[in-house]
Amino acid sequence: VSRRVRRGAFVALCIVSQGAAAHGSVAGLGNFFSGVVHPLFEPAQLIALVALGLLIGQRGLAATQPAGLSFVLGALLGLLAVVLGAAPNVDPFLLAGAGLIGLAVLTALHLPRAVCALIAANVGLGVGLGSAPEAVAGSARIVMLLGSGVGVCVWMFNVVGLVHEAKRPCLRIGVRIVGSWIAASALLVTALALAPPRAATLPQAQADKASEPLVLNVAR
Amino acid sequence: MNRSTRHTLLALALTAFAGIASAHEGNGAVGGFAAGFMHPILGWDHVIAMLAVGLWGAFLGSSAIWVLPVVFPLVMAFGGALGVAGVPIPGVEVGIALSAIVLGAMVATATRPPLWVAAVIVGAFAIFHGHAHGTELPEAANPLAYSLGFVLATGLLHLGGIVFGLVVRWPAGKIAVRVSGAAIATAGVAFLAGAV
Numbered sequence: 001v002s003r004r005v006r007r008g009a010f011v012a013l014c015i016v017s018q019g020a021a022a023h024g025s026v027a028g029l030g031n032f033f034s035g036v037v038h039p040l041f042e043p044a045q046l047i048a049l050v051a052l053g054l055l056i057g058q059r060g061l062a063a064t065q066p067a068g069l070s071f072v073l074g075a076l077l078g079l080l081a082v083v084l085g086a087a088p089n090v091d092p093f094l095l096a097g098a099g100l101i102g103l104a105v106l107t108a109l110h111l112p113r114a115v116c117a118l119i120a121a122n123v124g125l126g127v128g129l130g131s132a133p134e135a136v137a138g139s140a141r142i143v144m145l146l147g148s149g150v151g152v153c154v155w156m157f158n159v160v161g162l163v164h165e166a167k168r169p170c171l172r173i174g175v176r177i178v179g180s181w182i183a184a185s186a187l188l189v190t191a192l193a194l195a196p197p198r199a200a201t202l203p204q205a206q207a208d209k210a211s212e213p214l215v216l217n218v219a220r
Numbered sequence: 221m222n223r224s225t226r227h228t229l230l231a232l233a234l235t236a237f238a239g240i241a242s243a244h245e246g247n248g249a250v251g252g253f254a255a256g257f258m259h260p261i262l263g264w265d266h267v268i269a270m271l272a273v274g275l276w277g278a279f280l281g282s283s284a285i286w287v288l289p290v291v292f293p294l295v296m297a298f299g300g301a302l303g304v305a306g307v308p309i310p311g312v313e314v315g316i317a318l319s320a321i322v323l324g325a326m327v328a329t330a331t332r333p334p335l336w337v338a339a340v341i342v343g344a345f346a347i348f349h350g351h352a353h354g355t356e357l358p359e360a361a362n363p364l365a366y367s368l369g370f371v372l373a374t375g376l377l378h379l380g381g382i383v384f385g386l387v388v389r390w391p392a393g394k395i396a397v398r399v400s401g402a403a404i405a406t407a408g409v410a411f412l413a414g415a416v
Binding site: 043044047095106173176177180181183184185187188189191192194195 | 286289290293294296297298300301304305306354357362363364365367368371372375
């Protein structure tokens, strides 16, 4: 197949494709792979995983082993809690964490290995707890959670690997810039989650909406 | 990872995130990543100020080339948080217009202050830009995607300014960058006239 045909097919797919639905099984993927791609469609999880990957990758290979292990254990614990019925709203926790980690990446803070490991365990736990599938029950739910466990590790360690390979000074600066973008986005959305509704300044229809409890709306 | 694999992964990611193309859709810049991404790009007052930040960073050289574009989104997020919280800032539109005038003038006059002074100037104006974005954030269908979009767009606008600013290494390029700074400052005067 020529490059032109492949490009045309790609553009056509981009035009006709629908956004994948988070939390449920993605049509055509099956339960396991729906779980694998689940973190990609949860913005709070995605930026937390990317931020952590940047932090560990920036910190070097020495920090990767304890932090990586803590992350996996934390994620397993979170997923186990979901299997047992836990389904807390961890998005504010993940966002605040991603913001702080983004700042650490921006400043290239030389965190001790134990602190990196603690941060990784918390992010893993948060992402695991946030992976509860909706409208999926029984063995399909377990399979999807298994996929989520594999997915969060794959995506996070991919970022770590990419940052490890970024040796050139301009790429190291690029890592810090991405950290600043994550921190900026997380700061804004955390502010939104904490802000009081502004019913008095909005038209009636919006005021009705604003008077409802303010919850994070992240690609559900 | 070879080039083909990278392209395949990029294609998969873009395809997964894409929605149906809908031209002439009436909902405009409401909600989601696309709306956030387009918000800074569709406002010329934002565009020229952010290009000016990149140009000035490239003109100052050394670490300023990346420090200024990093300071801007971070302080902009702080301004956005003020906007989200409903904290009023007087003269936001005037501040945005002034940012184009001052930053354009800095480039046009080849002003080279210490890095911290440049960062304070850029940061002060970023609050106005952030406040303008932040007031729209609560109406977004997906606030996180919206904020990611507009932070990314802001960064890319800075990058555009930096890339153009890199021509300062040649004498003719230096003139071109300074003329661009003057043009940005002039446009800022026009925006200021419209704002007051």
